[in-house]
Amino acid sequence: MRTKRRLQAAALVAVAVVLGLFAVQGTYALWNAVASASPGTITSASFDTTLQAVNTGATTNMTLADGRTAATLTLSPAGVLGPGTSVYGGVVVTNNTNAGGQFNTAITAGPPSVANLNGGSLATYISVNAKVAASSADCSNAAGFAAISAAGLVSPTVAKGGSTVFCFQVSLSSSAPSSVNGQPLKGQAVTIQTTLTARQCGVPSGC
Template sequence: MRTKRRLQAAALTAVAVVLGLFTVQGTYALWSAAASASPGTITSASFDTALTAVNTGQTTTMTLADGSAATLTLSPAGTLGPGTSVYGGVVVTNNTNAGGQFNTAITAGQPTIANVSGGTLASYVSVNAKSAASSAECSTATGFASISTAGLVSPTVAKGGSTVFCFQVSLSTSAPSTVKGQAVNISLQLTARQLCGVPSGC
């Protein structure tokens, strides 16, 4: 019985580090089109997508002012132990100011779980995901699955609308006491893709 308690304490200590290192990054994929226009006023539009961490409310735009991809740290809620899971997520909002219809689709890529300083904890940690209509769904254990190589694609997100990606971080029951004090980095990439912006299609 003492051994089991010691193993659980070791796993909790190790995975506490994981929670602060779960990040998402974003990129854009755009359609482009050309059309002639009569002389007049020309205005530009921005393809602006906002990311908000579900549990902390931390926000950022998907791309920073210098054009680099933003990084948002997610903090799953709960205490992670062997055989249990914790949950977090990100709300992605289509904040473009482009005129007319401007729908997007967001794709969450496969997570990368990397050991820090040569540890072995990564092999005992798994991440599953689901898309959701509201952030409240991130605290329920149902509907999570592994992310395929094609990624997890959101439903269409209209201008001014949002979608949610929920994440489940789990620790295997077989995590040994040797992982105590080890850390991993968990990261995944979000891609915002512009869909055709005209009702009749491209």
């Protein structure tokens, strides 16, 4: 019984580090289309896609102000993670463009990478699954999660002003030994990262 209590307490310490380092990055692809225009006033359009973390509400655009550098958003899955259990979080992705006409997008979540921080072997026992959902409330429902393939997880088409949700499930294997739990001073923590890509529909190589 003493060993079990030690494992549970250790998992809480290790996972506090894991959750603080679960991040998504965003990039844009093919933000252009060709159309004829009559002489007149030309105005610029903003092709923004907004990311909002489920649970914390933290927000950012997919790229920084220069329009080229990918932004990073830290996710904080809710729940207590221990051996054989999972915690859940996600990101709401909104097509926030003010471009005229139809401007639909599709979002792809790439396969997550799990890497040990400062050495250790905790990453071996961490798995990350995902699903596309209609609302952030769906992220707390354990049904429907699956591994993300090399091709990525693609959302349905997102219209201007519309949103889609990517939910993530972070799990710690029930076989995780005490040597990878409760040792934050020895580097037993991991970073988890995935990349989101927004693609414009209705243009060559689009959705």
